[in-house]
Amino acid sequence: METVEGYKKRLVLMDEREGTLAKVFGLMAPRVERAVFIMMDKLYPAYQGGYWEFVHVESTDPEVPSAFYMYPLLREAEIEIRWEDNCSKEKVSCETAGIVAMLFALSHLSFAVEASEKLSTMYMALLDYAMSHPDGAKIAAMID
Numbered sequence: 670m671e672t673v674e675g676y677k678k679r680l681v682l683m684d685e686r687e688g689t690l691a692k693v694f695g696l697m698a699p700r701v702e703r704a705v706f707i708m709m710d711k712l713y714p715a716y717q718g719g720y721w722e723f724v725h726v727e728s729t730d731p732e733v734p735s736a737f738y739m740y741p742l743l744r745e746a747e748i749e750i751r752w753e754d755n756c757s758k759e760k761v762s763c764e765t766a767g768i769v770a771m772l773f774a775l776s777h778l779s780f781a782v783e784a785s786e787k788l789s790t791m792y793m794a795l796l797d798y799a800m801s802h803p804d805g806a807k808i809a810a811m812i813d
Contacts (some may be wrong), residue, residue: 721739722764765807
């Protein structure tokens with residue numbers, strides 16, 4: 670477990686992966702996963718699919734809800750992601766790209782589906798973590 674400015678993040682181990690998305694998102698898991706993949710494709714058109722890591726994030730403040738994100742394992746250590754809607758582009762790690770894709774997916778789905786309150790809460794929890802992340806400024810620029 671790694672601690673980052675008031676947060677503890679934990680990579681989901683291989684033997685814990687089965688059912689992780691369903692535990693985190695419930696019945697929305699397939700829609701969230703698909704939305705993340707679609708957002709990643711928009712952010713990084715060279716994305717061709719692949720293995721994704723899952724990360725749980727807990728705040729050291731018990732009042733702050735836990736967060737979750739996923740990111741692709743790619744050959745490149747850093748990739749250039751672009752978001753045409755705000756003319757942003759940033760060179761980031763795959764982990765940071767995954768956080769951005771998850772934020773976009775949660776935001777999009779929170780306006781479109783019946784579980785919007787839960788997804789909005791999850792978005793805000795991940796956003797709080799993202800702003801304390803070492804690439805927080807890049808994440809903010811991408812989602813602005």
